[in-house]
Amino acid sequence: MSISSLQASINRLQNDLSDLQKKISVEKKKESDATIKATKAHQSISKTKSQSTIKTKLSEISRCQTDIAKASKKQAELHKKIADKNKLLVRDQQKLAKETEKEQTRQLNNQASVNDEIRQELDVYKTLIRQSPELPHLEGAESYDLFISHASEDKESFVRPLANELERIGLKVWFDERIFKIGDSISGTIDKGILNSKFGVAILSQQFFSKYWTKYEYRGLLTRESQGFKVLLPIWYGINKTDVIQFSPTLADTYAFQYPQDSIEFMAKKLKELVDET
Incomplete structure (x- = not known):
């Protein structure tokens, strides 16, 4: 039963x-x-x-x-x-x-089992970074205030309005639909965006938890944090703490914005304050 x-x-x-x-x-x-x-x-x-x-x-x-x-x-x-x-x-x-x-x-x-898988993939990701000295963050690369990691299903309802508000108040945002050009390497472009952004905003949702590329971006942001940087800034979108714990218990312990409890304008303002402090 x-x-x-x-x-x-x-x-x-x-x-x-x-x-x-x-x-x-x-x-x-x-x-x-x-x-x-x-x-x-x-x-x-x-x-x-x-x-x-x-x-x-x-x-x-x-x-x-x-x-x-x-x-x-x-x-x-x-x-x-x-x-x-x-x-x-x-x-x-x-x-x-x-x-x-x-x-x-x-x-x-x-x-x-998931944690073991994440650790293995993080090790691979770190190796890729060490083996790629030519990445543009080292020299003359375009930099961003925020890298937005999200599932495409959440783009229309939440992510695009958030990105628009962040740009309106003066932040430089890495937002996939404004970055990718035909023929670009998806993984290479994402890696460069993560490496050249001050912070990574992860829009956590049920769709985010189930997608390959969002998990790839999430692990890239974790790699940055493992090197001693505060990078990952989570926003809970239509989920609760139980959902986050099932994805990553340690992530559930990180302070996060929650939508719709926190408005887009409020979150954008607080993110700008954080960027301006760095």
Whole structure:
């Protein structure tokens, strides 16, 4: 049984238990009302000598006793149902705990595998940099304030408006659609952009996490940071901390802007302040 199915079953059982408790409360009130009514009838009998009144009150007491018995029996039935439901609840909670532990172990194993893969690719990337002394960052290359790493699916809705705002306030931005020319080497152009940018803004999204080239750019920015530079500036776009942790636990610990909580204008202003400080 899956975690989601177990959680749904637990939710149903908890709702059932809540309903049963409410029904017990109703039956307790019935029992209490009948007891009070029977007590009053007894008191009336002790205060009267009228045979007809006594007969009426005795009948009333008899009905109250019947109601009390019914309410008591109903409560016993409800308590049994609660006991049965609680057994099922404990069973499902134990199963959920086991399945959750298995899932956490699986995710940790997967993350360890991903981390190994990232380390291997970072080593390759560092080697490529060492073997490429002719890269233009060493001499007379065009430099940029910000390198924007993003998935193409996020370009229209968010990345292009952000790039436009950054350029409007005076920043020089490496933005792929304004950089690439026909015949350019994709990896070579990206490498030069990363090497010649002060910072790299990574637009983290579900699309970003799944693309080859965004992962390539991300690892390039990590390589810059491994050389002692503060480079990577993350922006969370339509994701949460859990999503980031699944991609990279260490990245989740890095302060990030979050869109739409943070506006494009606000983020652009703060990025310019950071660039101006360097």
